[in-house]
Amino acid sequence: MAFPGQPAPGGGFYQGGYGGAPGGPAFPEQAQDPLYGYFAAVAGQDGQIDADELQRCLTQSGIAGAYKPFNLETCRLMISMLDRDMSGTLGFNEFKELWAVVNGWKQHFVSFDNDRSGTVDRQELEKALMTMGFRLSPQAVTAITRRYSTHGKITFDDYVACCVKLRALTECFRRRDVSQQGFVNFQYDDFIQCVMSI
Amino acid sequence: GFPGAGPAPGAPPSGPYPGAPYGSGPSPAPGAPYGQPPPGGPYGPPGCGPQPGPYGGAAPGGNAPPGVDPEAFSWFQAVDADHSGYISVKELKQALVNSNWSTFNDETCLLMINMFDRTRSGRIDVYGFSALLRFIQQWKNLFQQYDRDQSGSISFSELQQAFSQMGYNLSPQFSQLLLARYAQRSPSPSIQLDRFIQICMQLQSTTDAFREKDTGLVGNVRLSYEDFLTMVVTRML
Numbered sequence: 001m002a003f004p005g006q007p008a009p010g011g012g013f014y015q016g017g018y019g020g021a022p023g024g025p026a027f028p029e030q031a032q033d034p035l036y037g038y039f040a041a042v043a044g045q046d047g048q049i050d051a052d053e054l055q056r057c058l059t060q061s062g063i064a065g066a067y068k069p070f071n072l073e074t075c076r077l078m079i080s081m082l083d084r085d086m087s088g089t090l091g092f093n094e095f096k097e098l099w100a101v102v103n104g105w106k107q108h109f110v111s112f113d114n115d116r117s118g119t120v121d122r123q124e125l126e127k128a129l130m131t132m133g134f135r136l137s138p139q140a141v142t143a144i145t146r147r148y149s150t151h152g153k154i155t156f157d158d159y160v161a162c163c164v165k166l167r168a169l170t171e172c173f174r175r176r177d178v179s180q181q182g183f184v185n186f187q188y189d190d191f192i193q194c195v196m197s198i
Numbered sequence: 199g200f201p202g203a204g205p206a207p208g209a210p211p212s213g214p215y216p217g218a219p220y221g222s223g224p225s226p227a228p229g230a231p232y233g234q235p236p237p238g239g240p241y242g243p244p245g246c247g248p249q250p251g252p253y254g255g256a257a258p259g260g261n262a263p264p265g266v267d268p269e270a271f272s273w274f275q276a277v278d279a280d281h282s283g284y285i286s287v288k289e290l291k292q293a294l295v296n297s298n299w300s301t302f303n304d305e306t307c308l309l310m311i312n313m314f315d316r317t318r319s320g321r322i323d324v325y326g327f328s329a330l331l332r333f334i335q336q337w338k339n340l341f342q343q344y345d346r347d348q349s350g351s352i353s354f355s356e357l358q359q360a361f362s363q364m365g366y367n368l369s370p371q372f373s374q375l376l377l378a379r380y381a382q383r384s385p386s387p388s389i390q391l392d393r394f395i396q397i398c399m400q401l402q403s404t405t406d407a408f409r410e411k412d413t414g415l416v417g418n419v420r421l422s423y424e425d426f427l428t429m430v431v432t433r434m435l
Contacts, residue, residue: 073303086375086378087378088383135423139428140424140432143431166431173423173426184420186418186419188412188417195434196401196404197375
């Protein structure tokens, strides 16, 4: 995917129009990463970004492409997906990871959005989720399409929110499926915490 | 075991009401920590935000449908900005405010609309709205009870206490995670009424989902991946 801020020909540090962090970047190798420009532009002194800053960052970077920028709730969800230290914020490496994941989902979405409307319909969503490997019962698919569609259409933003939740739930289950048989014994308190952490 | 003494499905316990300063409903009450509410009640004037003009106290509401409180009815009419006879998530959001004057977040409004929407249309009628107001008032009373230092928001230790008193046995890390996700970034993060309602509603949904599977009431269930996804997705979205 082409986005603004490609490295200048011949290599070297390209500031991407936003400048590096005040006083220069902390890690020289980060500075050469085009993503660092977007990140540094919104991150504070602590080198972390919260949901509001992530929203700005993703919008400026153009990852949503022709699609509308992400809403705040989706940004909050994306942070929780990678927020290993439970700080409610992302550092640069986590941000890079997020970027790669969201890009992958975007390619997938685009392949189903045949009329380039920025939305997919229910059947397309179901197909997209199945090809991503989620084994969903009919009730689950109905619940998902009801929750995420507006007038029968699902936007890219809502699609990402849906993918984040499914991925987080899958991770949650997989971590507890010690024998890898596809079954987990859940204690009540653990179940609550697992489900409400997504 | 399950939190037996906890809130009944859908509503917090109708325990002792907190002291006088909070009033007993959507009527103006003096004093901190919720400040001097503008006319229309502690949730702010209906439609507060971009709408200009005074709302005053509740209009007489003479045409209230049978069984609907006149004040709830006049509030309904004010909130139903497009006069469709229904209130949408968007309209509801404009009508409800936290103690720091932020409007209720989308997720909480969505959860509440779904709870009182009998037609599965994503909107509520005047009866649903009237029930929703009572629902919110009950949660608000509980919130104020747990807000021991009367700050208008619930801190980490207050949240721990709340869970414990509701009968849940949840780890400090869990409360930490909720605060990290839902509180403003600050040295002492705390959550507002909207997020408190959201959290409690989700705790109840999750408990119901689990209890349904745990027919032997042993506190433990064996789930396949597909069952797990279905359970969560059908109840938590």
